[in-house]
Amino acid sequence: MPTPDWLRIRRSKDGDGRDAAVWSKCPSCGELLYRRDLAANGHVCTRCGYAFRMGAYDRISAIVDGDFTEIGAEVQAGDPLGWVDKRTYPVKLNADREKSGLGEAVVCGFGQIGGHDAALGVMDFHFRGGTMGTVVGERIALLLEAARRRKVPCVLFTASGGARMEEGMLALMQMAKTTAAVARFMEDGNFFVVVLTDPTTGGVSASFAFQADVIVAEAKAMIGFAGRRVIEQTIRQKLPDQFQTAEFLLEKGHIDMVVERHALKATLTRLLQYAADGKKVHA
Amino acid sequence: MPTPDWLRIRRSKDGDGRDAAVWSKCPSCGELLYRRDLAANGHVCTRCGYAFRMGAYDRISAIVDGDFTEIGAEVQAGDPLGWVDKRTYPVKLNADREKSGLGEAVVCGFGQIGGHDAALGVMDFHFRGGTMGTVVGERIALLLEAARRRKVPCVLFTASGGARMEEGMLALMQMAKTTAAVARFMEDGNFFVVVLTDPTTGGVSASFAFQADVIVAEAKAMIGFAGRRVIEQTIRQKLPDQFQTAEFLLEKGHIDMVVERHALKATLTRLLQYAADGKKVHA
Amino acid sequence: MNPIVEREKGLLEVERRINDLRTANANQPVDMSPEIAALEQKYEELQRELFGSLTPWEKIHMARHPERPTALDYVSQLERFDELHGDRHFRDDAAVVGGFAMLGGRAVMVIGQQRGRDTKENLKRNFGMVTPEGYRKVKRLARTASRLGLPIVTFIDTKGADPGISSEEHAQSEAIAMCLYEFVQARVPIVATIIGEGGSGGALALGIADHVIMLEHSVYSVASAEGCAAILWSDATKAEEAATRLKLTAADLQRFGIIDEIVPEPLGGAHREPLTVVARVLESVRRAVQKLSAMSPEALQEERYRKYRRIGAWGTERRESIGTIP
Amino acid sequence: MNPIVEREKGLLEVERRINDLRTANANQPVDMSPEIAALEQKYEELQRELFGSLTPWEKIHMARHPERPTALDYVSQLERFDELHGDRHFRDDAAVVGGFAMLGGRAVMVIGQQRGRDTKENLKRNFGMVTPEGYRKVKRLARTASRLGLPIVTFIDTKGADPGISSEEHAQSEAIAMCLYEFVQARVPIVATIIGEGGSGGALALGIADHVIMLEHSVYSVASAEGCAAILWSDATKAEEAATRLKLTAADLQRFGIIDEIVPEPLGGAHREPLTVVARVLESVRRAVQKLSAMSPEALQEERYRKYRRIGAWGTERRESIGTIP
Numbered sequence A, B: 001m002p003t004p005d006w007l008r009i010r011r012s013k014d015g016d017g018r019d020a021a022v023w024s025k026c027p028s029c030g031e032l033l034y035r036r037d038l039a040a041n042g043h044v045c046t047r048c049g050y051a052f053r054m055g056a057y058d059r060i061s062a063i064v065d066g067d068f069t070e071i072g073a074e075v076q077a078g079d080p081l082g083w084v085d086k087r088t089y090p091v092k093l094n095a096d097r098e099k100s101g102l103g104e105a106v107v108c109g110f111g112q113i114g115g116h117d118a119a120l121g122v123m124d125f126h127f128r129g130g131t132m133g134t135v136v137g138e139r140i141a142l143l144l145e146a147a148r149r150r151k152v153p154c155v156l157f158t159a160s161g162g163a164r165m166e167e168g169m170l171a172l173m174q175m176a177k178t179t180a181a182v183a184r185f186m187e188d189g190n191f192f193v194v195v196l197t198d199p200t201t202g203g204v205s206a207s208f209a210f211q212a213d214v215i216v217a218e219a220k221a222m223i224g225f226a227g228r229r230v231i232e233q234t235i236r237q238k239l240p241d242q243f244q245t246a247e248f249l250l251e252k253g254h255i256d257m258v259v260e261r262h263a264l265k266a267t268l269t270r271l272l273q274y275a276a277d278g279k280k281v282h283a
Numbered sequence C, D: 001m002n003p004i005v006e007r008e009k010g011l012l013e014v015e016r017r018i019n020d021l022r023t024a025n026a027n028q029p030v031d032m033s034p035e036i037a038a039l040e041q042k043y044e045e046l047q048r049e050l051f052g053s054l055t056p057w058e059k060i061h062m063a064r065h066p067e068r069p070t071a072l073d074y075v076s077q078l079e080r081f082d083e084l085h086g087d088r089h090f091r092d093d094a095a096v097v098g099g100f101a102m103l104g105g106r107a108v109m110v111i112g113q114q115r116g117r118d119t120k121e122n123l124k125r126n127f128g129m130v131t132p133e134g135y136r137k138v139k140r141l142a143r144t145a146s147r148l149g150l151p152i153v154t155f156i157d158t159k160g161a162d163p164g165i166s167s168e169e170h171a172q173s174e175a176i177a178m179c180l181y182e183f184v185q186a187r188v189p190i191v192a193t194i195i196g197e198g199g200s201g202g203a204l205a206l207g208i209a210d211h212v213i214m215l216e217h218s219v220y221s222v223a224s225a226e227g228c229a230a231i232l233w234s235d236a237t238k239a240e241e242a243a244t245r246l247k248l249t250a251a252d253l254q255r256f257g258i259i260d261e262i263v264p265e266p267l268g269g270a271h272r273e274p275l276t277v278v279a280r281v282l283e284s285v286r287r288a289v290q291k292l293s294a295m296s297p298e299a300l301q302e303e304r305y306r307k308y309r310r311i312g313a314w315g316t317e318r319r320e321s322i323g324t325i326p
């Protein structure tokens, strides 16, 4: 399948950043993997099956059928707190923009998934650890509002270290904003699916990530409210490896299903099909 | 306070039944108590504080301000299964009518509680162990429907061994019927309070008893889904005394509050006051 | 010991003999066809004799037959199934299986009680006895279906709700009560099928429906026969008598207006021709869903209200005995 | 060690000396009034010097002061309170206190986070750190209030949601997320007051409101200063720096439009005159409830949506830095 235009444009932005190194080392088995092979395999290690944290545009490309119309890209972070530590917040943002080729930690837009029109938002851990600040909140709210107007389902991929410190309480308030948008969207009878990917914690897990009709988790993803280190410090002991994994959450009844990366698109397609049928009954 | 007319009439019916014995023995401490003293003390042992299982009309008299207009008394049990064991079902019913002075295991009607108009239903363990058959289900549904039309709150006192075997599946279906009536009543924004009294189990606990806005339990009442004996047989060991008591359920978060018998009317009055205020805001 | 399983042993013996004869017949010149035909006739007679008319007590054991098709046997014949797990709070109860499915080309939410088909699975699935977490999963899936406009299809097969300590501690009463509440309020068609044993409130939690189907030899009862005998007579050995009195067969319940449709089983029970039975049930469910889908959410709610409001209502129907005592 | 508590020790020493002098003055002929007056003046000066202007880091410790009024200190001054318990499933979390109450002659639903006032109570109340069961109680009470038309009044005072193993196992994320959902949807006025420490999502779960009040020296933050320093710089000793950067004071948050009203505290903090402070807060809450009660449920929902939709919205307000770096 030829790379679609929208993606080619995006990919070229990545050029001087991540794509400079053509080899990636698998964090799980240590294998050196040729980038192109890795991408062709859905960013899953060809040796051990480890699923690499995936870039937002790579994910979108793997999920949508063809075109993807991004919305909210014009929404860019300000510096409401005038944050400075070793670097100023704007300098940090610029560095992450360079490195990731992303404008912010979430990419939102519309496309088709298995033939179904859908709103799609994908968070990216490579930008400020996927933290939610005003831009992430605003883009997700814009997406849900647009999806509500268009009466199409919404799929959100989460990956987040929580709320973004450098925007202080304005970041925390994005939990309220996204929740408000989710509630309006769902109360109208629209279908909302979340795919939790590695890692999803804090302000994102405790807001829209756990409000969906169906909560899917990518296999082996770490998902929780409190970070592993925080809990270990509190209880003063090591946690079992299995704790806070997708598989653990499935057993504990928190999520609907655990899906391997290569099966995600087919799963989402089926879920959207069910919901589309439901709409017909109600209409 | 002079005995109101409605109650005098009912009480006289009790005459040849329970009132024949003027002394009652406390099941907890063994004290012989003069019936009149016991009644004057809210049917609570004057020696050890044990709360006797209370007759429906006694309870109503303790809760309503003055008049009580019974509804649904004309609804009387048939014998849909043609039940016979040692006795036929109609014979059993007649015996319980004699003994308890009640037409069935619940008494429903309207009165005032602390100045608030309310629908009130009171189950009575003395009639077929408070089991729910078609009459109990029908009377409670009639009460909730009437309360919904009148837009008044509803208070139900439960005391039940579960569904009534002698009416088979027709009895079980009363769980569905009462739930349907509760849902209609509540979805209109009306206030529903349940007071769980000793004992409340099975088909009653698993339907309207646990659907209320506020669930009060009388102190020390036994409340559960499965009977104590069934559980003990299943797990082959004795259960702790505290298990399935009102106090246990409070700790486990199942109920809103545990209230001593003498404080029930004041508590209900306050609850009705809050709800009456809420109605004003909405109106 | 299950009397139906015992009874099958004799029948299986005849079956084996017929098969032996057939094999022999194919390998030797002497024609044994008349003997085979005679044996086959005997087999038919025996089968009719053993299973032609089952008492309520026998039906209970038919409903509990270890080889009787379970909820997953029905679900596996749906065109598509995506299982959804968990109560979102605490646990995923394997005694409840539920998720999106396709039936007759349309999406539905299917929810079933699942007992095990062997000892190991029975442990995993708690013999189909659902805990509060399971009922909360049921409630959650029903609410999702109601939001999305997907008809709800349930398969009921349980001795009753789990009666353990932790189920009491996790508010079994509330879990069932709120399941019932969700079902009476659902804005979508609900079709329930009793495929095995429908035991008391634990079964009814999946049983409030616009169309209720029972397999011919399934039972649906206010309490287990054993439990009823224990409660009324403190004597569980009188279970067979209780089974008769309780009017728990499909025919009885149809007369009471509690169920709407009976799906026939082959002689000897559903497990003798499982695929046929599953297909029959699914076809009945499909028809019911299709018919009900023409109704608006408000009409469905109203009709459902009236239906349950009517059961055991006084003055609206004859009050005399409907059942007959053998 | 709490620097505010330390600082108070010197002040209490002067207070004791003044009292000693007063006692002595009453019992002897020599008039010590001038000395007393001088000491009193010194006391005033000292107090102003110590507490006249507090840094964010100092405010954090004022908010955590062991004698600072807790949620129950406010609730106890309501005209009436009937506590409601439990999540209806699993547990009653004592870190949340909630129930019906009367405020200014009208019924409300009050919900507060309750830390302990001594070690024993802190154990019972888990230092005010709420578990999933607690948040589910909050959600349940909010829903009941919304059904019944009762305004919701919350008091926020928590370091953050409980970070323990069992809270993770019981789906802390989902519990907070569904609390937020309930609050944005509530059809009644919501008035929230941050009375002590408002720590991250665990505080916000009670914080979505039509009118948000903060006590002057309370703090409300995306993360604890210690947590922020650990996250950003892997160095918890930089907490004081984080406290400054995070803009967590009432004045900062009012400028951001995140809170609507600041209730002043006496010099030295709310615990110096607890009854006055409690009365002031309750009066502010009462006024807000009264004003909001004029709005229809739909208008409340709409206004609440717009309010939260606006925070950090791009293009609808100036984007330059609002805070200033000292």
Ligand SMILES: [Zn+2]
Residues within 6 Å of the ligand: A026, A027, A028, A029, A030, A031, A045, A046, A047, A048, A049, A050
């Ligand atoms: Zn690898």
Ligand SMILES: [Zn+2]
Residues within 6 Å of the ligand: B026, B027, B028, B029, B030, B031, B045, B046, B047, B048, B049, B050
């Ligand atoms: Zn006594």
